[in-house]
Amino acid sequence: MAATIKDVARACGVHVSTVSRTFSAPHLVNPATRSRVLAAADDLGYRPNRAARALTTGRTFNMGLIVADISNPFFPPLIKAAQAQARGRDYHVFVADTDEDPRVEEELIRTFTKQVDGVLLCSPRLSNKMIERLAEDVPFVVINRRIKGMPAVLMNVAQGAKLALEHLAGLGHRRIALVSGPIGSWTSNEMQGAAAEAPGLDLVFFGPNQPTEAGGLSVAADVAACGATAVLAYNDLVALGLIEGLLAMEIGVPEKISVIGFDDILPGRLNRPKLTTVAMPAVAAGRMAVDLLLQSGGEGATVTLDTALIVRESTGRAQT
Amino acid sequence: MAATIKDVARACGVHVSTVSRTFSAPHLVNPATRSRVLAAADDLGYRPNRAARALTTGRTFNMGLIVADISNPFFPPLIKAAQAQARGRDYHVFVADTDEDPRVEEELIRTFTKQVDGVLLCSPRLSNKMIERLAEDVPFVVINRRIKGMPAVLMNVAQGAKLALEHLAGLGHRRIALVSGPIGSWTSNEMQGAAAEAPGLDLVFFGPNQPTEAGGLSVAADVAACGATAVLAYNDLVALGLIEGLLAMEIGVPEKISVIGFDDILPGRLNRPKLTTVAMPAVAAGRMAVDLLLQSGGEGATVTLDTALIVRESTGRAQT
């Protein structure tokens, strides 16, 4: 159907290699010939077949981006930032969603192999061992996970958790619930680690939980029952679900219980009460990940990005 | 680096074609040979190179999905549905975001060409003519756009708009603002068409607007000033921005002005007031689009899916 390089070559009585060079090394072909080729190509609507080209050159100028749940508003800004950055480098980003399923994640990575030049792995659910094995076939940059010798973009979750806990402590909260995320989540571990180091607080752990609104909704009752006056949630979605659950039980937020999330997603800003949260540098992370992938010959540079506490309406003084 | 078919062939003293058949036509190779090949392949960690395979077979078992703005919560459910459906058919879906930019859209389509077997085009911003031209190189299924002879999945926006207007009329509203979306949006046109046919209503049009919260926010003042007691917004994001703007001006929703959106996205459900909206069949559309792409030899079947009005808290009786 579509015109190939041969059609163009035939159309202007020239060898295919000349046509090829016209596109990939124009300075090697005589200007006159070049324009004849270009004219013929244009005439036939010829576009180089990127897959075929990748076969010989080994480069696709594509990169894959794998996220656990594209429905989580945390990801779209990261995705867009990565795409924009890649576009500036003449690359394209293909996005795929694993539905939080490690098997799907593995399959997607395998599918991407040889169809992209590298993969950006966002908060992977796969085991480190598996990721290392897969890394033999395609370069990775991992976001929010630390794996030996692998380039990574980390968000300083521990610092954010610390800020959040200090904020709560300053408001007089002592007993604080920590609602964690899925098993094997690096972010969740970091949060717990930071919390464990916080002095003079009485922490109650809840987890693992789905990292979604539903996850928050389903622990709301337990959290309310545990006597905590404040909650640190795995992410904003969980925090929002939590608030919804608490409000449904007529438990005021922040009058009775204060809630802090992580991420700083749009719905948190629109919510009533507006969500206090630890802002994650999603945009910077998307950009950095792209650059890291393009730079690294697989070398394991690690970048850590700062987080920031954004105080809004879902936190207040502890009731006495 | 990675093992190729040749390595496997050499490793078990067999011709490459035999290895190839072991994977793509197992019944043609002797069980004994087959297991030898399989063992060697496993040993070397061999995986067929999908790009290379696509070159000869012409099939990639991938499909592309292009959306205008992945940040819009309307898309993720559609994307997930498409991915799930595709997975069930042994296909993978690569997603890309155009940032509402037709040029980016075109470039993405060109990039997908030959790397996927077909493209799902969601609410494209490209002209019909351009889409038809590009369709010569890669099969399309278009979602929410009608293009002659091209398979399409349509959502019955006109019907939804009709329901919404009837609902408002029933609440005593007469002067209604219609806040439309981007230029060239089929959805927007359908809405306007349906509205124009509504009897006995006094309609005020505002547009074009960005299909985002910001878009809604920025027309809020004009809408408030026009004397309408109700608004039909292009989508939920716009509706949410509108509500935020109205509330900021101390104009009660729904006490002073009723607001209806389109899509039924999650933030609308969490918002206070909860958003009344026309639910769009995003999940069904994602599924259908995949099936249509797989079935159609490019034949232009058109599927229209129904919409439904969901009455929540952002609409109420017109003040007298």
Place this chain on the structure above:
DNA sequence: TTTAGTCTGGCAACCGTTTGCAAGGGAGGA
């Protein structure tokens, strides 16, 4: 024992491009 038919697996062409090598032609210097 011959014959026809079924299984297997090798051979080689091909998919669309790239790229190292070499050859022909022309220009410039000696």
Place this chain on the structure above:
DNA sequence: TCCTCCCTTGCAAACGGTTGCCAGACTAAA
């Protein structure tokens, strides 16, 4: 006038597979 050297182009191999065709080895039927 002859020799270099550069420019331009063609040739052919390669990238990693797939697949139609063919031949040899068996098997089973006659």
